[in-house]
Amino acid sequence: MAVVSEKGAARVNPSVPVPSLPPSERPPPDPAPAPPAGRIHVAAEGFSVFYADVEAVRSVTLAIPQGRVTAIIGPSGCGKSTLLRAINRMNDLIPGCRVSGRLTLDGEDVYGPQIDVTALRQRVGMVFQKPNPFPKSVFDNVAFGPRIHGIRGRSQLEAVVERSLRRAALWGEVQDRLHENALGLSGGQQQRLCIARALAVQPELLLMDEPTSALDPIAASRIEDLIDELRGEYTVIIVTHNMQQAARVSDLTAFMYMGELVEFDATSRLFTSPAQARTQDYITGRFG
Amino acid sequence: MTAHFINLLDELLRRSLRMASAVEHMLAEACDAAKRLDGAMAQRIIDRDRDVDEEEVAIETETLRLMTLFQPMGADMRQLCTILKVNSDLERIADCAVNIAQRVYHVAPGVMEELGDDLEDFYPAVRRMLQDVLHAYAKVDVAGAQAIRAQDAVIDALYGQFIQKAVIRAAGQAPEMLAAYMDVLSIAKNLERIADHATNIAEDVIYLGTGRIVRHSIP
Numbered sequence: 001m002a003v004v005s006e007k008g009a010a011r012v013n014p015s016v017p018v019p020s021l022p023p024s025e026r027p028p029p030d031p032a033p034a035p036p037a038g039r040i041h042v043a044a045e046g047f048s049v050f051y052a053d054v055e056a057v058r059s060v061t062l063a064i065p066q067g068r069v070t071a072i073i074g075p076s077g078c079g080k081s082t083l084l085r086a087i088n089r090m091n092d093l094i095p096g097c098r099v100s101g102r103l104t105l106d107g108e109d110v111y112g113p114q115i116d117v118t119a120l121r122q123r124v125g126m127v128f129q130k131p132n133p134f135p136k137s138v139f140d141n142v143a144f145g146p147r148i149h150g151i152r153g154r155s156q157l158e159a160v161v162e163r164s165l166r167r168a169a170l171w172g173e174v175q176d177r178l179h180e181n182a183l184g185l186s187g188g189q190q191q192r193l194c195i196a197r198a199l200a201v202q203p204e205l206l207l208m209d210e211p212t213s214a215l216d217p218i219a220a221s222r223i224e225d226l227i228d229e230l231r232g233e234y235t236v237i238i239v240t241h242n243m244q245q246a247a248r249v250s251d252l253t254a255f256m257y258m259g260e261l262v263e264f265d266a267t268s269r270l271f272t273s274p275a276q277a278r279t280q281d282y283i284t285g286r287f288g
Numbered sequence: 289m290t291a292h293f294i295n296l297l298d299e300l301l302r303r304s305l306r307m308a309s310a311v312e313h314m315l316a317e318a319c320d321a322a323k324r325l326d327g328a329m330a331q332r333i334i335d336r337d338r339d340v341d342e343e344e345v346a347i348e349t350e351t352l353r354l355m356t357l358f359q360p361m362g363a364d365m366r367q368l369c370t371i372l373k374v375n376s377d378l379e380r381i382a383d384c385a386v387n388i389a390q391r392v393y394h395v396a397p398g399v400m401e402e403l404g405d406d407l408e409d410f411y412p413a414v415r416r417m418l419q420d421v422l423h424a425y426a427k428v429d430v431a432g433a434q435a436i437r438a439q440d441a442v443i444d445a446l447y448g449q450f451i452q453k454a455v456i457r458a459a460g461q462a463p464e465m466l467a468a469y470m471d472v473l474s475i476a477k478n479l480e481r482i483a484d485h486a487t488n489i490a491e492d493v494i495y496l497g498t499g500r501i502v503r504h505s506i507p
C-alpha cells in the first residue's frame with residue numbers, strides 16, 4: 001500500500017498498523033432485486049404480444065404488487081402501452097393481435113377460457129392520454145358504469161357519484177355543476193372526471209396510459225397528487241414518457257426497450273443507480 | 289438538450305478538477321513553507337484562499353443551476369452530487385493549508401527543529417493521499433478510492449504517535465514555551481484533518497461509481 005511517497009517511505013515507523021485493504025476489484029453489481037413485498041396483483045410470465053408477425057412485447061416476466069404504484073417507462077414503440085393494454089385486454093380489439101405466455105390477475109389467467117372480459121374491465125379500470133368524457137353531464141359520466149352494472153336507485157347513484165368524485169379530488173370543483181355538460185370542464189378536470197368514472201365501478205386496479213401528457217403542468221400535478229392518494233387502496237400501473245413523473249409518483253419502475261423488459265426495480269434505485277447500462281443511458285437521455 | 293447538458297456537465301467537472309489541482313498545489317506549498325519556515329511562501333498561500341472561496345461558490349452555483357434546469361437522473365445526478373460534496377471538502381482542505389501557513393509565522397524555530405523530523409513523516413503521506421484521491425475522483429476509480437479510505441487509519445496512527453511524542457516534550461518545558469508546541473501540534477492537526485477530507489472525497493467517489501453510500505462503515 002502506497003501510503004507515503006518514495007522519499008518519505010524510509011521514515012514510516014514500522015510499528016504503525018497497516019490496515020488490510022479491501023479487494024481492489026470494482027464491487028460486483030447488486031444482486032437481482034428482491035421480489036416486491038406484498039401480495040402480487042398482476043404477474044406476467046414469458047408474456048408476449050404480437051401484432052401479426054411483429055412481437056411488440058417480448059417474453060416479459062414481472063410481478064406487480066397490490067396497492068403500489070408501478071411505472072412503465074421506455075422510448076416510443078418499446079411496447080409499454082401494449083403491455084398495459086394487455087392487462088384489461090384492450091388489445092383484443094386490434095385485428096391480428098395475439099398473445100403467448102401467461103398473464104395473471106390475482107393468479108387468474110387473464111387470457112384463460114373462463115374469463116369474462118366485461119367483468120375483467122370492471123376490475124381493471126383505465127385512464128387514457130386524452131381525457132375522453134362522454135358528451136353527457138358530469139353526473140351521468142360517473143353514473144354510467146354503475147348504471148350498466150345495475151344500480152338504478154337515485155340516492156344510491158348519488159352516493160356513488162359523490163364518493164367517486166371526492167376520491168378523484170374533483171368534488172369541490174363540480175358539486176354545483178353536476179348536471180352541466182362534462183365537456184365544459186377544463187382538461188385537467190376532465191381527466192380527473194375520467195378517473196372518477198373509472199373508480200365508480202370499484203375497480204381494484206387502475207391502468208393509466210400517459211394520463212397527464214395532454215395536461216398543463218398544474219393540472220398534471222393534481223393528477224400526480226391524486227395517484228399518490230390512490231396508493232394503497234388501488235394498484236396503479238402508469239405508462240409515462242415523463243421520467244420525472246415516474247420518479248415522483250411510483251414505488252416501482254419497469255424500463256422496457258424494444259419489447260423487452262430491461263430492468264424492474266424500486267423507483268428510488270432505478271433512477272439513481274440503475275443496474276443496466278441501457279437503463280442508465282435512457283434515464284440520462286443518452287438515447288430514446 | 290441532452291448534448292447541451294453533457295457539455296455543461298463536462299465543463300463543470302473540469303472546473304472542479306482544476307480547483308482540486310489548485311488545492312493540491314496549496315497543500316504542497318504549505319508543507320514546504322512549514323518545513324523551511326518560509327514566511328513569503330506562507331503569505332502566498334494565505335493570499336490564494338480568497339480565490340478558492342470564490343471558486344467554491346461559483347462551482348456550487350453552477351451545480352445547483354444544472355440540477356434545477358435539467359433535473360438529471362442516474363449517473364448524471366450522482367456526478368453533480370459528488371461535485372457538490374467534493375467542492376466543499378476541497379474548500380476546507382484549502383482552509384487547512386491556510387491554517388498551516390499561518391502557523392509558519394508563529395512557530396518558534398527551535399521547537400520546529402525539535403519536532404520537525406517527526407512531522408516530516410506526515411507531509412508526504414498526506415500529500416500522497418490527497419493526490420491519490422483526486423486521481424481516483426478524476427478517473428472514477430472505485431477500487432482506488434476504497435484503498436484510500438483505508439489509508440486514513442494510517443494517518444490517524446501517525447498523528448497519534450506524533451501527539452504523544454510532542455506532549456511528552458512539551459510537558460518538560462517552561463509554560464511560556466507551550467504556545468510554540470501548540471503551533472506545531474496545530475500543523476499536525478491540520479494535516480490530519482486534510483486526510484479526513486480526502487477520505488470524504490474517497491467515499492464520494494465510491495458513491496459516484498456504485499451508488500452506494502459507505503460513509504460511517506468500516507473501510
